[in-house]
Amino acid sequence: MSGDNEDTQTADETTLDEKEVQDKVISPEKAEEAKLKARYPNLGNKPGGSDLLRKRLQKGQKYFDSGDYNMAKAKIKNKQLPTAAPEKTEITGDHIPTPQDLPQRKPSLVASKLAG
């Protein structure tokens, strides 16, 4: 297989490589699947299934609950509220979002460069 410089090749995948070179029976797609499963052994078996679709349906979901935020502020009092990591991607779960975490969405005031 061209361009395969994996350090984490499993024994199975090596066998797969050899098989492909010899038989050319394994389709390129299946070979790619084996590569993916080798890199992410915890990957579920339902690729197009509900997890992927539900992630797609939830696009744009941000979490800010003012009740949670104020209660947490009251409990912690003097202590700092935990803040999100600098590269905040998903603000959910253990971290309590703050208004500052939500990126400010302002409308474009600049004209499109296509019209320039």
Place this chain on the structure above:
Amino acid sequence: MAGAGGGNCDVQWCFSQVKGSIDDDVAEADIISTVEFNHSGELLATGDKGGRVVIFQQEPESKNQPQCRGEYNVYSTFQSHEPEFDYLKSLEIEEKINKIRWLPQKNAAQFLLSTNDKTIKLWKISERDKRPEGYNLKEEDGRYRDLNTVTTLRVPVFRPMDLMVEASPRRVFANAHTYHINSTSVNSDCETYLSADDLRINLWHLEITDRSFNIVDIKPANMEELTEVITAAEFHPNQCNTFVYSSSKGTIRMCDMRASALCDKHAKMFEEPEDPNNRSFFSEIISSISDVKFSHSGRYMMTRDYLSVKIWDLNMETRPVETYQVHEYLRSKLCSLYENDCIFDKFECCWNGNDSVVMTGSYNNFFRMFDRGYRQDVTLEASRENSKPRSVLKPRKVSTGGKRKKDEISVDSLDFNKKILHTAWHPLDNIIAVATTNNLYIFEEKLN
């Protein structure tokens, strides 16, 4: 080849114009998200991630240069949608314009539907080239006159003025979609249109904004059982009762609105059988249909999935009549394309005016055309390097084998950040609009 939009085999494409900045640093708002010609081809609209619409108008052909088709210049630009935050659902609503659809022209004004994830708007674009002058009670600058100075009565008249193009929102169709809108389509009756999100399709009347009819609902009672979503929908070009919608599982369902109010039961289902031996982790993902378009004739429809374009005869549900490979060499790169999310890119496709050629985009700013009659295909590139006026585009080739010929580009050298997702073909002539990330290229047939 004579005749507008004829077979592609001896059409040579040449560069005409490019719009947008040369800057390599692309602001997210400038990412083009949709491109659409109007029904006459005189107007070309683009929408971007910043919620802005830019409309270009073709200059009339000049008598001096009859061989040169008119250039497209900016006609109007406006902010169609703005970012919103739904506090109730904690949902950020992007202002990105997902689709623009022109209405057929009925009077002097032009109308288009533009939509973001949640709200569809009907915009009226009208020209003003005269203004009233000579009011009795107002000065020319609008200030009210002192009534004591009014001694005579005159009739205001219209005088010519510099052309002004105004865009105004005439209807706002909101609050009808829980999920993200992916398509809108105007019915051939010119009175209604559909809007489709991931799980539902609604039917609207263009005049009525406070209600819409739900005509398709594929939301399961238990969301854990969700297996597929709607990816695109379109009305038939001349049968006002017929529409199709495509799914993430690679199927297309055709519905007839005369059959029942709720079209959950399809009239036809188009699906190509899959070889179970070839099934892999990626099979379903790459079979997801990213675009569906009826031919102008209404006899065929075209679908785009990750690696191919398929033409279906509406009379045959069992398999497509034609399949064209867009970039088959990517099949052995699916693992990395999954990791960098490129496998989820949604490419669109389009027909030429007489349905003889279809076009779609690819990576590295390549786009592909498939001539159905002559069974030929070509790969072209939209780049600033080939942007000398009227320079002919040279066909490009991706080398798949070990040996790379001169002028070919290897698969590993392709730039996957340079994707052409949106293309449009003039309804009558061989003029195409191709959108790279933030530039709009216009190419036309070389006329001798």
